[in-house]
Amino acid sequence: MSHTAHIPSHRKPRRSASKLALRAGVAGGVLSTIAVAGAAGPASAEPVTETIEMPTLGSLGTDLSSAVAASAEASQQEALDQSLEAQEAAALQTAAKEAKKAKAEADRKAEAERAEKARQEAEAKAERERAEAEARAEAQARASRDSARTQLTSTSASSSDSGSSSSGSSAGSSSESTQVSSGTAASIVAFARAQVGDAYVTGGTGPNSWDCSGLVQAAYAAAGIDLPRISYQQSSMGTSVSLSNLQPGDVLYWGSRSGSYHVAIYVGGGKYVGAQNSSTGVVERSLDWDPPSGAVRLL
Template sequence: MSPNALIPSHRKPRRPSASSRALRAGVTGGFLTLAVTGATVPANAAEKPVSETQEMPTITTALATSAARSADTAEQVAFNYERQALQDSAFSQAAKAAEKHKSEAVKKAKAAAKKKAEEARKAEEAAQARASRSSERSTLSAPSSSTATGSTATLVSFLKAQLGKAYVLGSTGPSSYDCSGLTQAAFNQIGIDLPRVSQDQSTQGTQVGLDNLQVGDILYWGSAGSAYHVGVYVGGGNFIGAQNSSTGIVERPLDYDMPTGAVRVL
């Protein structure tokens, strides 16, 4: 038997080390609970593990609500900035488009005004050219007052010399005439060549009113271009013409057989 068999041991029981403890954490009932459980239990301890608890308040509902509101506010601010940026961009684009449209409208208006002014200028030049040509023709064709007076006198003198001669259809003188044959022969005396028939003679020269007659105007009966009879106004309200086979060449007042119209070739 060993001499040390009955000698009790004097070594003290070992305490559990810090490294043998386990840390457990949990949230229960709105509080943070820390539990430290020993791996071994002293001899004088109870059978169940010893728990050391310490309660700490968690983040309150007010703080959570405030944080949520702050996040919403930040998100709203960001959204407002983005919306404002989009609006500014849209306004800028609209302003540029409006400026472009305005510029195009101004260009079109200027082009239209320029075109209108050019058309007016051309029309004025054309009118001036026509007036100039008309004036030149009048200057070249119109006889002087003395010449006209002389031509009229010659014309009337010839017509009066034919009074009493016979009317013969288709005759052009010198012993007999029809109505258009007499007027053609009379104007040949002063160098004016008239067409042969009444219809054509009624469209010569310029149409004049019966209230504005001058000596030498050709009178016609019927309508211009289809007249059936002609004579010559000799002044004093009278005309001379080859009327018909019964009367021959006579001088009569206008109201004897009022003409339809008159033309002026002098």
Template structure:
């Protein structure tokens, strides 16, 4: 091989000067563009955003007065509600009291009506018994006249007067210590009844239970004094009016009544006429 033979060179070929200038100019322009963009971004980034603010109302005298007025109005509303609740509660209580009073009045009226009906029934029975007693008195009086027994006629007449007086007192009030004419206790009624026919009796039931002759309760006559308890210490007295009945001032709740003997059988009896 010839020493001048071509050997490939490892050196780069040289570029034309014009091309090199263009490349340098392009590189410089790119750098400058990049710096311009970066500067713009930096400037944009360095600007802080504007914060939004809200203006608060000034706390002055007008605002203070408004707040005070609002508080007073709120308090007044609460008071109004409380007063209204109390009024409604009072009205409910008044209605309940009125209802209770009405029911009580109706109950009393019903009790009085029944008591009146019973009293009228007792009076009707007493009237029928009195009529039968009058017929018996007339019959006994006639028999006594035929037999010439004037004392029997007088006793029968006194018994009728006694019973009539007692029946006229039925329905009157029982009052402890009273002897008439509008109210009696038990011994006061017996004493007042016998005073109508001229017989004076002791004032109290203990003494009245021994004022006459002791008789059996199975052999009674009209006018006999009935007593409850022991003779000499009796606690209650009444008068036998015939037909298995007696009249007496029983107690404050019943007053003076006519009752069957079975209602309260007496302990004993005395005869004073």
């Protein structure tokens, strides 16, 4: 170890450059003030006794701190203002998007409502046109049936007059009777076919709605033949015939002969006319569509 190591240093602490500059500036300012005052006054002037206060280091630090604080506050306020402006801009943009979305949704709903209204109007128009077409068809069918009934009535009256005025031998009487029967069967068949398309109504006896026995009774009545009203009573009359030997005008029945629950009229060609049910009304169908149980001949 050096023999001078324990000797304390006599050097003064090194001052920072900023402090030295600050002190030099203050001293320079004081000297400049004194020199100006001395040069301005006359030689005989009284000595200057006014004391000039120079700023101290402490007041300079306070002013500097206030300036820094004010600058920081201003910067903070500016940053806050910018943040508020950004938030306002974002809120306006969001509101604009929401308004645009709401308008699009309103337009979509309005368009859907217009389309639905147009569809309903089209359906209503189609329904009206269909109803009018059905009404016209029904009127035409009714007129056709009325015409057929008028012709049947005339034919039946003519057949009756011919039968009442006939005379001659037994052979001639037999031939005339056969012709009357044929004419009667044709009248029955024509009347039954004229009702095809009419409605089925339980207990219906015409003129535009029928049940099965009501139609059979009316068809025979058009030919001048009285039948009971009930189906099993009708099928109990006349002579039983085979389904392979049917003739137009024969009464078909379903069930037993004395206990039938449904009747119809054979119209030839393997077909019959009957008031089936409320779904089909009066129809002309093949025997194969609903084969009967048996048949009776009343002519």
